[in-house]
Amino acid sequence: MTTSVESGPGGPALAPSGGIEVRGITKRFPGVVANSDVNLTIRPGTVHALIGENGAGKSTLMKILYGVQKPDEGTIAVDGREVHFSSPTDAIKVGIGMVFQHFMLADNLTVLENVVLGAEHLYGIGGNARVQIKAISADYGFGLDPDVLVEELGVGQRQRVEILKVLYRGARTIVLDEPTAVLVPQEVDALFANLRELRASGHTILFISHKLDEVLAIADDITVMRRGKTVGEADPATATKHQLAELMVGSELPDPETEESTVTTTPMLTMRDVGLTDAAGRDLLTGIDLTIHRGEVLGIAGVEGNGQAELVETIMGMRRPTGGMIDVGGANVTRWTTRRRRKLGIGFIPEDRHRHGLLLDAPLWENRILGHQTSRQLNWRGVIRRRAAKKDTRRIVEQYDVRTPTINTHARALSGGNQQKLIVGREMSGDPVLLIAAHPTRGVDVGAQGAIWNHIKTARREGLAVLLISADLDELIGLSDRIQVILRGEMVGEFDPDRVTPQELGAAMTGGKGGEQ
Amino acid sequence: MxxxxxxxxxxxxxxxxxxxxxxxxxxxxxxxxxxxxSVSVFFDVMLTPPSQRIWVNIINQTAMLFLAGMAAAIAFRMNLFNIGIEGQYTLASYSGALVAGMALFPGTLNILAALVVAMAVGAAWAAIAGVLKVTRGVSEVISTIMLNSIAITLVGWLLNTYGDQYGQGRRTTPIPESSQLLGLGFGFFDTSTGGVFALASLAVIVGVGFALVINRSRFGFDLRATGGNEAAAIASGVRVKKMIVISMLLSGGVAGLIWMPDLFGGADYYGTPFQSGLGFTGLAVALLGRNRPLGVAFGALLFAWLSVQANPLGLKADxxxxxxxxxxxxxxxxxxxxxxxxxxxxxxxxxxxxxxxxxxxxxxxxx
Missing domain, CATH: 1.10.287 (Helix Hairpins)
Incomplete structure (x- = not known):
């Protein structure tokens, strides 16, 4: 593909600039080499995709490019000039702007205020800034009104505000960290349209992702990272997903496909007309009706923040529903405490493992006890059975391939994937009847992902009922027996994973159209 | 590794x-x-080998500081800041002395009754802060500090209103002779001037009990889990509100014991012999000892040594x-x-x- 210099539909055509040469970058952290001899050439005026599984070192490289981290070795050159960053300010000075995965916007400020915050010296905070913002928004088709409060914007629009922020600061190179992770398919298309216009106007884009379809759709060049190293380059015109996947993981991608159905007719979890309101009286969940049978995986699809977390917390008893009934295996647990529900055999893989799943400063064997304090195996009349806990932790470490020196290591020291494997192993212990799995493979490397999928499938075959919440539509479609879509705290449709496409799910998730029923 | x-x-x-x-x-x-x-004189005084009588003083102080440290540590382990130990043990010491002075029961039973009352009063006073926190979201730091002032003022008023006139001041009725415990000599210390408080043994009991409950029991696990990560504790089925009230009760209960060794080991009544300030020092001792019984014991010993050995500084070194x-x-x-x-x-x-x-x-x- 040639470097496009011609003017895009509206973007001011400048000579392409912002090309980056990264040579021999190495970065060591205590205990890990995050980047090792990384080489990357980003041609000016192109979209360059950097792909690799979680933990491959993409984020570290990105932080180095943005001046957050200093490399131990190696050089960076922008438009042929070698640069050294000691802070993000230096990076933005040479025209490198960063759009983070988690937006850094103040909800209670307007678009204008968010954009000028910290860049007041450029165009002031009033009329000039407004003109400038409107101009950028119009040039690239962002369609943003500078005087709207950010809290009123959707996820896609917020992302455009973030991109606008870096353009406003004069960025020629824009680094986007997994920009599509928070978007539904339709929003992804809109983002890509924006990116093409930016490219047409001579900007250079570094697109970090692990979603191969998207990379093939947008990128001019592809660089693959694995285990801290750049292991190869690919041409999106000729490369296949298969080849990229092999470069990324060194082997074939694991497949979440479920084999034949094991669904029974015995309901394990039944929710009838469950509602939940917050302290201010706003509805968080409305009229939730769902049933999961023994041996069934029910997938919940939805854009993040549409009530998934509240649904999980209501089932676990961490929140009291304002109405309705919850039944687990024939017992009406609506008014039960979390502990009593746990005793019934509910396993819980929380969305945020650091917040809800681990005691980071406690050894692994104590983490084995967390959530299972009342288990007969682990306590005897209120006395913790330390030996049994340690023994069972060793079993989990072995069966679930948790990479740790000893079971006395603190949970904090483990990588995210290994922490997750420990949690999955723990929640699968003691023969649970119902598993609440929220994003069970988030932030986990591909090897561990496949293992976790296998554990869920095995348990399902043995009669486990699973509520699966995931932002990864492939995971959801591959593992679920049924998929329900949640939107603004309501179940808005049900799909058969064998027939649904990610596009259809995406439409339902954003309220485009209802389910099949 | x-x-x-x-x-x-x-x-x-x-x-x-x-x-x-x-x-x-x-x-x-x-x-x-x-x-x-002169620094050399300062160190000379501080490092003078203590006489037998001074050793007894140091050990007695250590025991009381240890109890104060344990009271603080129970709450600290759950990320609760019980700054109110001072008020809790002041009120508890007065109540214990009052009950012991009434001599409702004979001898040893009288001591037990007083200990129970002191613990109950300390626990109840601490529980006020706990209940306020779980029902109204009041920070325990603020409420316990305010409860300190209230407790100290309250005791002053009670003593002035109902206390017996004694010399210039007032006091509670002295405990009966049958409830006074002789100091221990361990065959080493001269007990004619006092000896080690018999109820210093409470420090050992509390220390061992703390270690067992916190490290070995399910309750202790829940408590530590809540201190380590409250959100995860909730998800694991711990009822955090209940735990807050229980640990404040325990902390206040132990605080109630702080001055009991002295009461039954020589003070005999609540009044001028009452030693204030132990509650605040206990917080420092707990911090120094990282909320572990052995560590707190070391911290208590260090602080006791410093304060007891410092007494002759004015006389000897100005x-x-x-x-x-x-x-x-x-x-x-x-x-x-x-x-x-x-x-x-x-x-x-x-x-x-x-x-x-x-x-x-x-x-x-x-x-």
Whole structure:
């Protein structure tokens, strides 16, 4: 593909600039080499995709490019000039702007205020800034009104505000960290349209992702990272997903496909007309009706923040529903405490493992006890059975391939994937009847992902009922027996994973159209 | 890596407090010099081998400070800041002395009754802060500080209104002779001037009980889990509100015992012999001892040594004995910093251990 210099539909055509040469970058952290001899050439005026599984070192490289981290070795050159960053300010000075995965916007400020915050010296905070913002928004088709409060914007629009922020600061190179992770398919298309216009106007884009379809759709060049190293380059015109996947993981991608159905007719979890309101009286969940049978995986699809977390917390008893009934295996647990529900055999893989799943400063064997304090195996009349806990932790470490020196290591020291494997192993212990799995493979490397999928499938075959919440539509479609879509705290449709496409799910998730029923 | 774990433990338990103590003594020496006094005389006095009588004093102080430290540690382990130990033990000491003075029961039973009342009053006073926190979201730091003032004022008023006139002041009715406990000599100390408080044994009982309950029981696990990560504790089925009230009750209950050894070991009544300030010092001792019984025992001994040995400073060296409060303050300040440094060092060592495991493990792991 040639470097496009011609003017895009509206973007001011400048000579392409912002090309980056990264040579021999190495970065060591205590205990890990995050980047090792990384080489990357980003041609000016192109979209360059950097792909690799979680933990491959993409984020570290990105932080180095943005001046957050200093490399131990190696050089960076922008438009042929070698640069050294000691802070993000230096990076933005040479025209490198960063759009983070988690937006850094103040909800209670307007678009204008968010954009000028910290860049007041450029165009002031009033009329000039407004003109400038409107101009950028119009040039690239962002369609943003500078005087709207950010809290009123959707996820896609917020992302455009973030991109606008870096353009406003004069960025020629824009680094986007997994920009599509928070978007539904339709929003992804809109983002890509924006990116093409930016490219047409001579900007250079570094697109970090692990979603191969998207990379093939947008990128001019592809660089693959694995285990801290750049292991190869690919041409999106000729490369296949298969080849990229092999470069990324060194082997074939694991497949979440479920084999034949094991669904029974015995309901394990039944929710009838469950509602939940917050302290201010706003509805968080409305009229939730769902049933999961023994041996069934029910997938919940939805854009993040549409009530998934509240649904999980209501089932676990961490929140009291304002109405309705919850039944687990024939017992009406609506008014039960979390502990009593746990005793019934509910396993819980929380969305945020650091917040809800681990005691980071406690050894692994104590983490084995967390959530299972009342288990007969682990306590005897209120006395913790330390030996049994340690023994069972060793079993989990072995069966679930948790990479740790000893079971006395603190949970904090483990990588995210290994922490997750420990949690999955723990929640699968003691023969649970119902598993609440929220994003069970988030932030986990591909090897561990496949293992976790296998554990869920095995348990399902043995009669486990699973509520699966995931932002990864492939995971959801591959593992679920049924998929329900949640939107603004309501179940808005049900799909058969064998027939649904990610596009259809995406439409339902954003309220485009209802389910099949 | 077993050896690094051991090294880390030694550093945390022994080296860190020693560094803190060294720095604190350095600062104190500086103050002594700036005040125009001789450092050598200061150290001479502080390090004079204690006489038997002084040793007894140190041990008695240690026991009471240890109880105060344990009261603080129970709450600290759950991330609760019970700043109200001072008020809890003041009110509890008065109540205990009052009940013991009534002599409702004979001899030993009278002591037990007084202990129960003291614990109950301390626990109840602490529970006010706990209940306010779980029902109204009031920070326990603020409420316990205010409850301190209320408790101290309340005791003053009660004593003035209902106390017996004694000399210039007032006191509770002295406990009957049958409830007075003789000091222990352990065949070593001269008991004619007092001896070690018999109820110093409460410190041992509380220390052992603390270690067992916190480290070995399910309740202790729930408590530590709540202190370590409240959100995870809730998800694991801990009822945090209940735990807050229970741990405040326990903390206040232990606080109620602080002055009991002295009451039955020589003071005989609540009035001028009452030693105030133990509650606040207990917070520092708990911090110094990292909320572990052995650590707190060491901290209590150090603080007791400093305050008892400092008494003759004014007489012998013309230095105000209060100068050791600078030592105590700096120790606590520095130890917090040093513990954090050691913790980070330990975390880095653990990361290295993890890496060596990963490197020897088969492929597929995550960096």
């Amino acid at each position: 077993r050896s690094t774990a051991l090294l880390r433990k030694i550093a945390q338990v022994v080296v860190a407090p020693l560094i803190a103590l060294a720095i604190a003594l350095l600062v104190t020496s500086l103050v002594v010099v700036l005040a125009g006094n 230095i105000s004995p209060s100068v050791v409060q600078i030592t105590q303050g700096v120790v606590v300040l520095v130890v917090v910093v040093v513990y954090e440094v050691v913790r980070r060092w330990g975390a880095a060592a653990e990361q290295r251990a993890l890496r060596s495991t990963l490197e020897t493990a088969p492929a597929g792991g995550q960096a």
